[in-house]
Amino acid sequence: MPVPKILISDALSEAAVQSLRERGLAVDFRPELGRDxxxxxxxIDAYDGLAIRSATRVTEKLLSRAGRLRVIGRAGIGVDNVDVAAATARGVVVMNTPFGNSITTAEHAIAMMFALARQIPQADASTQAGRWEKTRFLGVELTGKTLGIIGCGNIGAVVADRAIGLRLRVVAYDPYLTPERATELGVEKLDLEALLARADIISLHVPLTERTRDILSAETLALTKSGVRIVNCARGGLVDEVALRAALDSGHVAGAAFDVFVTEPAHDNPLFGHPNVVCTPHLGAATREAQENVALQVAEQMADYLVQGAVRNAVNLPAISAEEAPRLRPFVALAEKLGSFLGQLTDAPVRGIRLTFEGAVAEMNTRALTAAAVMGVLRPVLPGINMVSAPAIARERGIVVEAVTRAGSAPDYESVLRITVDAEDMPRDAAGTVFHDGKPRLIEIRSIPIDAAFSAHMLYVRNRDEPGFIGRFGSVLGEAGVNVATFNLGRDARGGNAICLCAVDAPVPDDVLEQIAAIPQVKWVRPVCF
Structure with a gap:
């Protein structure tokens, strides 16, 4: 198996480069490519992995040239410079490092609050210019003020913790913040309008999405307290800069401290030049510790994925830890093959896919297994699909995917995975398990028990349980020179519905399939491959 090859197209620390090489990966460190x-x-077509920071823009055009690419690692939180949708459609995992610079960015936000409250940059410039304007720079205390945090995730939580230590009252708006987590953090959860009305200082810590773009607009800024101060160390575009400048000019907003801007590098901006604005050039993560942390973290994540199949901090694929990857691997194979089996039997459009996890498998990473099953179902009609792209493609096609877990309810097997494909013509179902040898097995088709291993080439036959079928079926294959590897049968009742799953050494010609279909007991025959 060839050694995975990673391109680093932005400036990353030498420690990260060395970490990748120590894990057995081939690395090309070419930081100049990010701007070329x-x-x-x-x-790009020569690489399995691409490690970037903010200079490299991963566009749909670039991805279309990256035939080998399996993973993109962004050393930092934001993936604004990556077309995640295009990467997902091409089956490329996109990872970020959400924890490596959380403390650094939170500390910068706190520093900006102090700079804003005490006018430190303006006072520094005045003093160093030889003016001793002690009475000009009348600041405000942070103690006792109300800090409104918009977005209480990794960074917002650290800001809240530091602010509480500084004796600020902290309120938070975050749709994903549970009451229990709010209590744990010591913050009061509010809706956005209530936060805007109460906060003396507002600090933003959300990603830039269509829902959060201009979350502080002319309309929402009008809902804030008079004299509010606004800090943005998250993403440019969260605040309408023109509307904020107008609010600053009117005096409704007392001051603003921004580390991020709609257009970067920011050589001109509506906020520049206002006496009550503090600006820094996107320094939130710019400490030696953070740069080293995120570089090492993204290197470790990419190596773990390419070598072990472990997935951490992916924005478009469920997490799979390095510890669980070996145990999960045979069940991923089962989910894929079981889904593929049903997908190959389904000609009508698929409306839904239902998975039921029973027994020990219900305690595993069912999100990853669900992605594998969806991939298997759709692959017969979409050969390029993989675990990354499958869930997104299913959503795009309006396919409803449902997963149910039933721990401890598989009496005959330690683990059972059942899949039902709801197609427009009829539903199809099958179940499988993994034996102690690590090999996936089919144990049920159409509610009929069977025990069959998956093979490269197989024939699936539905027939009536009547004498003569096996002899005629074997004669047709034998006369055609088709060698049978394994032969498995199942039925729902004596003389009722039966199934046959037969492994053969090579694909069966169409004329032989026609002969099998002509056997009186046969209802339907379909070749399947794995």
């Missing part, structure tokens, strides 16, 4: 799009386009 043509050169990057010319070479």
């Amino acid at each position: 799009r043509d050169a990057l386009l010319a070479c």
Whole structure:
């Protein structure tokens, strides 16, 4: 198996490069490529992984040239410079490092609050210019003020913790913040309008999405307290900069401290030049510790994925830890093959996919197994699909995917995975398990018990349980020179519905399939491959 090859197209620490090499990966460290799009386009097809920071832009055009690419690692939180939808459609895992610079960014937000409250940059410039304007810079205390945090995730939580230590009252708006987590953090959860009305200082810590773009607009800024101060160390675009400048000019907003801007590098901006604005050039993660942390973290994540199949901090694939990957691998194979079996039997459009996890498998990473099963069902009609792209493609096609867990309810087997494919013509179902040898097995088709291993080439036959079928079936294959590897039968009742799953050494010609279909007991025959 060839050694996975990673391209680093932005500046990452030498420790990260060394970490990748120590894990057995081939690494090309070419940080100049992040700003040379043509050169990057010319070479990207040679790599399995791409490690970036903010200079490299991963566009749909770049991804279309990256035939080998399996993973993109962003050393940092934001993936604004990656077309995640295009990467997902092409089955490329996109990872970030949400924890490596959380403390650094939170500390910068706190520093900006102090700078804003005490006018430190303005006072520094005045003092160093030889003016001793002690009475000009009248600041405000942070103690006792109400800090409104918009977005209480990794960074917002650290800001809340530091602010509480500084004796601020902290309120938070975050749709995903549970009451229990709010209590644990010591913050009061509010809706957005209530936060805007109460906060003396507002600090933003949300990603830029269509829902959060201009979350502080002219309309929402009008809902804030008079004299409010606003800090943005998250993403440019969260605040309408023109509307904020107007609110600053009117005096409704007392001050603003921004580390991020709609357009970066920011050489001109509506906020520049206002006496009550503090600006820094996107320094939130700019400490030696953070740069080293995120570089090492993204290197470890990419190596774990390419070598072990472990998935951490992916924005478009369920997490799979390095510890669970070996145990999960045979069940991923089962989910994929079981889904593929049903997908190959289904000609009509698929409306839904239902998975039921019974026994020990119900305690595993069912999100990853669900992705594998959906991939299997859709792969017969979409050969390029994989675990990354499958859930998104299912959503795009309006396919409802449902997963149910039933721990401890598989009496005959330690673990059972059942899949039902709801197609427009009829539902189809099958179940499987993994034996102690680690090999997946089919144990039920159409509610009929069977015991069959998956093979490269198989024939699936539905027939009536009547004498003569096995002899005629074997004669047809034998006369055609088709060698039978394994032969498995099942039925629902004597003389009722029966199934046959037969492994053969090579694909069966169409004329032989026609002969099998003509056997009086046969209702339907379909070749399947794995």
